[in-house]
Amino acid sequence: MAALHVIAFGALFHFSWRNLAVLLLLHWVVVGLGISIGYHRLLTHRGFKTSKGFEYFLALCGSFALEGGPIFWIATHRVHHQHSDKDGDPHTPRDGGFWAHVGWVLFGHRPHNADPIESKYAPDLAGDPFYRWLTNWHWVPMTVVGLLMIALDGWALAAWGMCLRIVMGLHFTWLVNSATHMWGTRRFDTRDDSKNSWWVAILTFGEGWHNNHHAHPVSARHGLAWWEVDVSWMTLRVLKTLGVVWDVKVAKT
Ligand SMILES: [Zn+2]
């Protein structure tokens, strides 16, 4: 993790508009399509339906975030919803803001691949050979693409497209665990500390409307007011029009 941050910092000294464009495009594909729409709204909460092929594509995109494979991520997040800000929550700011942001990743008890917690909290995924493979080898597709970038274009593109993008994506995602359980406004009187945060929502394609989400976990739409910008919801609307996703669950407001 330290090496990744050092390389990401070094990448800043090799700026080019092309490298920035690659970083931003991959950030949307990985954190927007992969984590927000794939890992979170589809695989954790089943907020909409899609074909198996597109579901696997979204999960593969999510693996490029270096946030672990799908079974681990989804099991951890379901535990978070079950014990939000109570005993058993893997990352609540009640154990400290640093802990909620990154401490739990570095020092916490993380359910590993063979941990029975996963079959308990993600039996729907644990029974699927593709998700078992992607969970065990989640770093492989990303490493192959990183090596291809180095081979085809050199270190600078890989430093921007993989290292700096990963560090950025990790911190933005971690803000949902830390910042939106500490700072923001509450529309719903949920039993946890979740808040709505416009700036986290901008960084994470809509995941910052976290109080809305804790109140309506299955809703594929997180930004519930017209001014609550939710890029993943806009993306899902386009995908629905194209017939790629269907049966989209939306919270009634
Ligand atoms: Zn939460």
Ligand SMILES: [Zn+2]
């Ligand atoms: Zn959730």
